[in-house]
Amino acid sequence: MIQGSIVALVTPMFENGDVDNDSLRKLVDYHIEQGTDALVAVGTTGESATLDEDEHLDVIKFIVEATDGRIPVIAGTGANSTKEAITLTEKAKEIGVDACLIVTPYYNKPTQEGLYLHHKAIADAVNIPQILYNVPGRTACDMLPETIGRLSHIKNIVGVKEATGQLSRYQEIRDLVGADFAIYTGDDATSRQFCLLGGNGSITVTGNVAPHLVHDMIWAAMAGDKDTALALDSKLAALHNHLFIQSNPIPVKWAVAEMGLMSKGIRLPLTWLSADCFDLVRDAMHQAEVI
Helix, strand or coil: CCCEEEEECCCCECCCCCECHHHHHHHHHHHHHHCCCEEEECCCCCCHHHCCHHHHHHHHHHHHHHHCCCCCEEEECCCCCHHHHHHHHHHHHHHCCCEEEEECCCCCCCCHHHHHHHHHHHHHHCCCCEEEEECHHHHCCCCCHHHHHHHCCCCCEEEEEECCCCCHHHHHHHCCCCCCCEEEECCHHHHHHHHHHCCCEEEECHHHCCHHHHHHHHHHHHCCCHHHHHHHHHHHHHHHHHCCCCCCCHHHHHHHHHCCCCCCCCCCCCCCCCHHHHHHHHHHHHHCCCC
């Protein structure tokens, strides 16, 4: 089981929007040095919505090659078309990822039965570990614990990223799945409490900016060390908040660029962070002692 601090990696870009592979390689090395346990390639934070299919797969391949087996790579391969999600998942498997993260279909708002059949079809079609991804704030579609429980009986569906921020969801899901089914949080602000409850880690945005601190906080929480986890999380609290002051990944890309780790690039319809937000994010970075 992949556990711990799993960073939903930004995709570095130049100001013209082209992918910056040199910075991407540096980021991979940086995260491994800082203790990140695994990387998510081309998830929401990696701008999956603004990359075409060839670029999407190219970035996944580049991260797999740059990582070179040192830590696991999870590829974002979800889509609101079941056929497209199967294709992306098949191609990610061919590239050599360790698992795939598959978001619930967005915009078309399927029923719970539709969600079950969608994810079952992908799992049946591609024999690779798959992690469900429930983020109703972005998809307008909430995969309920009962549906996750049904899907957990499919052998290669191995976990869920639960990003509602509702801590009660952890126990609801755990009661419906086996002990070997991973339950990750996708909500940085509640990641400490989630892992203290028994969660298997965080698929984190904040980890892009403070990877070592997030790693130590998550593992302290997973070990049940409340005091250490709280002390570390207090340094991260402002980042958890202000990295979402505008739509993700706008603030986190600004912060990573501010650290000198990549160029100042993002793709429309996303725009660079508004100047009136700079001080708030910078102050949060100071609190986390990353600048």
